[in-house]
Amino acid sequence: MTAHLARSGLLVPPGHGRTLITTAQQVTFKVTGEHSQVTSSFEVVVPPGFDVGAHLHTRSEELFYVLEGELDVMAFEPRVRSGDDWRQWQALDGRRVVRATPGTVIVVPPGCPHAFANPTGAPARMFFQASPPPDHERYFEELLALLDAGTSPDPAAIQELRARYDIEQLTPLRHDVS
Numbered sequence: 001m002t003a004h005l006a007r008s009g010l011l012v013p014p015g016h017g018r019t020l021i022t023t024a025q026q027v028t029f030k031v032t033g034e035h036s037q038v039t040s041s042f043e044v045v046v047p048p049g050f051d052v053g054a055h056l057h058t059r060s061e062e063l064f065y066v067l068e069g070e071l072d073v074m075a076f077e078p079r080v081r082s083g084d085d086w087r088q089w090q091a092l093d094g095r096r097v098v099r100a101t102p103g104t105v106i107v108v109p110p111g112c113p114h115a116f117a118n119p120t121g122a123p124a125r126m127f128f129q130a131s132p133p134p135d136h137e138r139y140f141e142e143l144l145a146l147l148d149a150g151t152s153p154d155p156a157a158i159q160e161l162r163a164r165y166d167i168e169q170l171t172p173l174r175h176d177v178s
Contacts, residue, residue, distance in 0.1 A: 010035045017043070020140060022148035024050060024175040027140045033133030040133040042140070046071060046124045049176035051117035054086035057110055057166045061131045064106040064116065069124025073100045075107070075114040086115045086171045113170055139165040147175060 010031065017028040024047065031041035046069070054074070064073070074097045078089035087097045100106065100116075108114045118124050130136035142161050146153050153173065162169050 020144045022144045023047075024147035024153075025144060027144065029137060029140075030127075032137050036133060038133075039129045039131040040136050042128045042130075042136070043067075044126050044128050046116070046118045046126065047175070048118050048121050048123065049174070051172075051174040052115055053173040054081075054089070054113050054115040054170040055162065056113045056168050056170065057108075058168070059110055059132075059166050060135065061110055062106075062108040062114070063129040064100075064108075065127040066100045066102050066104045067125045067127055068102055069118065069122055070120050071100045071116045071124050071126070072097050072119055073104075073106050073114070073116045074098075075112055077113055081113065081170055084171050086113075087117070115171070117174075135165050139167070 012030050017030045019026060019028040026045035026047075028043040029040070030043060031039065033040060072087055074086055074089060076089075076091035076093075076095050078086075079092055081089075090096050106114070106116075116126075139161065143158075146157055146161065153175070155172065158173055159169060
């Protein structure tokens with residue numbers, strides 16, 4: 001007779017999870033590679049003025065779900081990857097950047113350029129999943145440490161960090177929370 005191991009799921013109540021807070025972003029780890037073989041899940045508070053910059057991943061798939069507030073978002077290959085402002089980009093099929101409101105879902109397959117920014121005067125909150133784990137967990141920890149330095153992030157440090165975690169940066173990351 002084969003013994004069956006008891007398996008348990010994970011329940012993370014509202015307000016729980018490990019939270020990293022800086023002047024630029026707040027990220028709460030909800031599900032990590034410790035709990036899932038397929039995805040990491042986070043709740044992210046995006047302050048006014050934060051722009052993640054257009055970027056892509058060769059291996060990761062991502063899902064964003066806007067819970068509160070508004071974000072400018074894009075998830076398409078632009079006609080031309082030019083300039084520092086991805087909000088001016090247009091897809092071959094005519095799509096442009098949209099204003100995502102609560103309930104909006106954005107799915108980003110590997111290799112797809114994407115970005116989000118908070119152009120409003122109020123924080124936005126989103127649920128974010130990245131597959132496979134744990135790269136985004138480690139990336140968030142290191143990114144938030146850089147952003148928490150109290151000054152504008154060093155572009156070379158951000159570039160090196162992103163390169164290590166399968167992030168090809170296309171436009172600059174910006175955070176202006178003043």
